[in-house]
Amino acid sequence: DGGITQSPKYLFRKEGQNVTLSCEQNLNHDAMYWYRQDPGQGLRLIYYSQIVNDFQKGDIAEGYSVSREKKESFPLTVTSAQKNPTAFYLCASSIDDWSSYNSPLHFGNGTRLTVT
């Protein structure tokens, strides 16, 4: 079955360390996204990529970095510059036809990052 896989499900890191979250999809979607969710908050867009080797900052990109070397993969690095990294991180993908307004997102099962 096609889908999006995030790993690991839970991640614990010490403050000051960079950490990379994995996201792989086999849906053949062009577009991929990273969101962050904090308790009681809506999802906030960190970075998105509409095509291989290209990505754009979202609303809260500071302290994060991404790469898109392959269509299937969109890893997110949480750097030590991110002030409040503890959160639930969600990767998503969509068909994202530029002419389409109806491209719902398909989410991975998330990575819960705790930094102490």
Add this chain to the structure above:
Amino acid sequence: RKEVEQDPGPFNVPEGATVAFNCTYSNSASQSFFWYRQDCRKEPKLLMSVYSSGNEDGRFTAQLNRASQYISLLIRDSKLSDSATYLCVVTTGAGSYQLTFGKGTKLSVIP
């Protein structure tokens, strides 16, 4: 005014009840509307898109009111398995990166 607003709830309803959620959006140029469902500590999953004429999927009915800038979700004959947080999502342009998520409305269906 926040871009997408939802009543956070929680809505505690008995099994079999009918429950309705509203969601207001501030951008009159918004084009597409969705309801997602999110179970506790899980990822959001698409419940249904919302079309201009309204649409129904089994026990779920979605409506759009462009003049008043709100969408609604009606759940009939609530089941215990409907307990979740329901997220309202609005797009403001082409491309899914222009999605804005509401904070969600929590529903608990009690036996």
